[in-house]
Amino acid sequence: GAGVSQSPSNKVTEKGKDVELRCDPISGHTALYWYRQSLGQGLEFLIYFQGNSAPDKSGLPSDRFSAERTGGSVSTLTIQRTQQEDSAVYLCASSLAGQYTDTQYFGPGTRLTVL
Amino acid sequence: GNSVTQMEGPVTLSEEAFLTINCTYTATGYPSLFWYVQYPGEGLQLLLKATKADDKGSNKGFEATYRKETTSFHLEKGSVQVSDSAVYFCALSTGANSKLTFGKGITLSVRP
Numbered sequence: 768g769a770g771v772s773q774s775p776s777n778k779v780t781e782k783g784k785d786v787e788l789r790c791d792p793i794s795g796h797t798a799l800y801w802y803r804q805s806l807g808q809g810l811e812f813l814i815y816f817q818g819n820s821a822p823d824k825s826g827l828p829s830d831r832f833s834a835e836r837t838g839g840s841v842s843t844l845t846i847q848r849t850q851q852e853d854s855a856v857y858l859c860a861s862s863l864a865g866q867y868t869d870t871q872y873f874g875p876g877t878r879l880t881v882l
Numbered sequence: 883g884n885s886v887t888q889m890e891g892p893v894t895l896s897e898e899a900f901l902t903i904n905c906t907y908t909a910t911g912y913p914s915l916f917w918y919v920q921y922p923g924e925g926l927q928l929l930l931k932a933t934k935a936d937d938k939g940s941n942k943g944f945e946a947t948y949r950k951e952t953t954s955f956h957l958e959k960g961s962v963q964v965s966d967s968a969v970y971f972c973a974l975s976t977g978a979n980s981k982l983t984f985g986k987g988i989t990l991s992v993r994p
Contacts (some may be wrong), residue, residue: 798980800982828902866980867977867978873927
């Protein structure tokens with residue numbers, strides 16, 4: 768079936784603007800993750816959703832970042848008042864059941880550039 | 883906390899050379915171990931994984947063995963090809979929230 772999809776693929780914004788990034792996980796996968804890939808910090812975990820449980824937000828770098836997952840499927844990552852240090856590739860992944868032995872399948876990412 | 887250490891790169895090899903990429907880890911709890919690969923212009927994809935000690939993961943000629951005693955998961959391939967040129971990431975996941983903790987990644991270039 769279809770893999771993880773993300774939109775937009777590229778986003779250029781001005782400092783101070785808000786942005787929304789979308790992730791559509793693999794159908795039937797109950798777990799969804801957001802990561803960030805940047806040159807300076809490598810690959811970092813941001814947030815984790817599992818079923819109807821409260822999300823694990825422990826990786827969010829500031830309160831400007833938030834995410835929601837509607838209906839146990841699509842997720843939106845929102846960055847308010849963007850800063851230049853937010854420039855990175857934002858990756859979404861999903862797994863079947865959120866077990867630590869499960870494979871996480873990654874989307875192609877959204878490249879965010881903050882001018 | 884959890885951490886993954888990969889050998890420094892980049893690595894450049896000739897086609898058909900033997901490849902070893904070192905990976906060691908520290909983890910609270912009993913982790914699953916993964917190698918992910920990112921080919922040029924493509925997304926991150928699983929190469930192989932191992933979920934318990936002494937397991938060997940293998941795929942596309944690559945192998946890695948979960949060594950609990952040395953906390954290592956080194957990636958090997960007997961004969962690399964130009965098409966193996968990519969960035970390789972070692973990662974682990976534990977039971978707490980199953981998030982992946984990645985190493986810094988290493989760029990492999992294979993020349994004909």
